[in-house]
Amino acid sequence: MEYTVQTDIKSSMLVSLGVQRRVLHALLMREIITRFGRENLGVLWLVGEPMLFTMGIVTLWSAIGLHHGSPIPIVAFAVTGYSSVLLWRNCATRAGGAIAQNKQLLFHRNVRVIDVLITRIIIEIGGATGSFIMLSLLFIFVGWMPMPDDLLEVVFGWTMLAWFGASLALLIGAGTAFSEIVERLWHPVSYLMFPISGAAFMVDWLPQGLQNVVLLLPMVHGVEILREGYFGNSVRTHYDLGYMAMCCLVLSLAGLYIVHAASRRVEF
C-alpha cells in the first residue's frame, strides 16, 4: 500500500519518494497561494519582492559609491552582493516560523516537520534566484552590468550559498521547536551579520587581520566565489572552498539531527 510512510515496513524507497514528491507539491502550492494570493501579481511577488529590495540597495550603494573606487561596476557589485544576502538570510528567517504556522498540517500523516521546512527553503531559494537572474538580465540589457566572466562559477558560488542558507534554515527552523529564543536571536544576528557577510565589500579591500576574521564566516567564501565567477581576473578574491563546504556539511548534519529531534517534540 502506498499510503503509510513511517510505520509500514513494506513501503519501498520508490514509493516513499513518490509520497515525498506529492507532499512537497501540495505544500508548495498551498504556501505560494497563501503567501502571495491570487490578486494582482500573485506568485510574481515571489520574485518581485526580492527584486524591489535589491533595486533599492543598488540605488543606495550607487549613490554613495560603496565600491571604493574599485574598477568593478557598482551595479554588478550591488546585485551580486545583496542577492546573495537575500538568498541565505530569507531561507533562515522564513524557516523560523514554519513549524508553528504549519503544525496543524501534521494531522495529515504524510506531512512531516522536514517537509514544512523544505517547502519554505525551496520557495526562498526560488525567489532569490529568480530575482538575481531577472535583475542581471535587466541590467545587462541596459548596459549597467557586464556579462558574467564564467557563468559556471557564478552558478557554483550561488549553489554553495543556497546550501549554506538551506542548512541554516534547518537549524533555525527546527531550533524554534525547542525554544522561541532561537527565532528572537536570529533576527538581530542576521541583521548584524549583513555588513560583515561579504556582500558590501571584497575581502581583498580589508587589512590582513580583518580578512582572517571575516573569512571565518562561511557565506563570505560563497560571495567571493560568486564574484570571481562574475568579474573574473579584474578582482582578487580570497576563499577556501573546502572550509565553506565543511561548514555547510556540519550545519546540515546538525540541522537534520535537530529536525529529527524536533518532530518528536511538536505539541498542540
Next chain:
Amino acid sequence: MLALEHVSKVYSTRHGARGILKDISFQLGRGENLGILGRNGAGKSTLIRLISGAERPTSGRILRSMRVSWPLAFGGAFQIHLTGLDNLKFVCRIHGVDYRPLIPFVEEFTELGIYFREPVWHYSHGMLTRLAFALSMAIEFDCFLIDEAMVVGDVRFHERCHLELFHKRKDRAFILVSHDANVIKLYCKRACVLHEGHLLPFPTVDAAYDFYQATMAERPEPVES
C-alpha cells in the same frame, strides 16, 4: 490493523511533568469499532492526536497497517486564504488522489454554492464543519477517528453525517471518543473508559456505561488542562 503498544504521553508543565496517558495498549482490526468514553480533560483528544500521528507518544509504539484518517471534521488544517476547492485539492494531493471526480460530492454535501470557490475566511462555523467533514469523506480511509465534540451541527447535518459514515461506510473501522455515554452506546460494539490516564476495557458496552456513570457520580469533573 491498528495497534497501540504501551503508549504513554507526558506533557511538561510549569509544575513538572504530567502524565496524560499511561501505558495504553489495544488493537483494532479491519471493520471493527471502538468507543472511548472519558470526561472532559481525560485525554481523549490527546489519544486521538497520537493515533492520527500528529503527535508522537512519549513512549510506546503505534502500528498502522490500515489507512487511518485524520480526526473527522477537523478543520484546523484549513488555510483561511484558500478556497474550499483549494483545500480539497490540497488534501487530495497529500493523499495522492485525483480531486476532479470528488468535486460533485463535496459541492453537494457541503451545500456551499458559490462559496465553494471563495476563501475559507468568508465561511460560517457551520460551513467550515460541513467542508471539513466532506473532505474527511472524500479520501478513502480504512479507519476513521471521530472526536464527537468536533462534529457539531444541526439535526440535518447529523443525519447526513450518519448516512455517510455509518451506512455508506459501515465496512470501515472507527474509533469514536466522546464524553456522552449514550453516543457510544448507540454506535459502538466495544467500549473502553479513559480514566485517570488508563484505558480500561470492558466486556460489554453496558458495563463500560455503568462504570462511567458511577465515576461521574463519584466526584466533580477535573479542571480542563
